[in-house]
Amino acid sequence: MESFTVSESPLAELIRGRRTINLFQPEPPPLATLLQAIELARWAPNHKHTEPWTFHLIGPQTAERIVDLNAQLVAQAKGAAAGEAKRTRWAAVPGWLAVTCECSDDPLQAEEDYAACCCAIQNLTLHLWDAGIGVKWSTGAVTRDPAFYELLGIDRSERRVIGLLWYGYPASVPEQRRKPVDEIVVELP
């Protein structure tokens, strides 16, 4: 493969440096920063301009109910101690957001809308990272539970949960690796 120079631009650093954050400092980031991120999220590429996304700002009462629901689900699957451990960990998360996508009967439209929502989440995440705020995108079992849909106040025949996003100031930033570029590129004549 032809050699190239790895970009060190501010955008490149932002994209490469962003990490999924699991551990947060306790103070919640300002709502205004989250709203700025949502404003940018909606500029994601979006075939047919369906703008299928909704951003659900989850307040403390709803967050507590999600923590309870998740602890319950984990306790059912792995036992009471695992459920309580999960409750403690989740209760420490400072910021909560869910992203949902409009459902479509057309499978192609549904796939393209899902893709657009994923692009929107990346826009949002990169803006927050630029502001010193980390995100974890979760698609754990709780996000597929009917009670989760009830907590969000959505009908699963109309909307699909794309992700539950935690956000906050990182307490630690994990390291990640990616495959070298020459392993993921296929050159065609």
Ligand SMILES: Cc1cc2nc3c(=O)[nH]c(=O)nc-3n(C[C@H](O)[C@H](O)[C@H](O)COP(=O)(O)O)c2cc1C
């Ligand atoms: C669609 C999607 C779903 C994800 N769901 C989870 C999840 O349920 N639990 C989790 O710990 N991380 C989840 N992640 C985060 C990935 O684990 C994370 O992106 C991966 O480990 C790479 O780390 P990085 O984001 O720091 O590069 C999800 C990411 C994506 C894109």
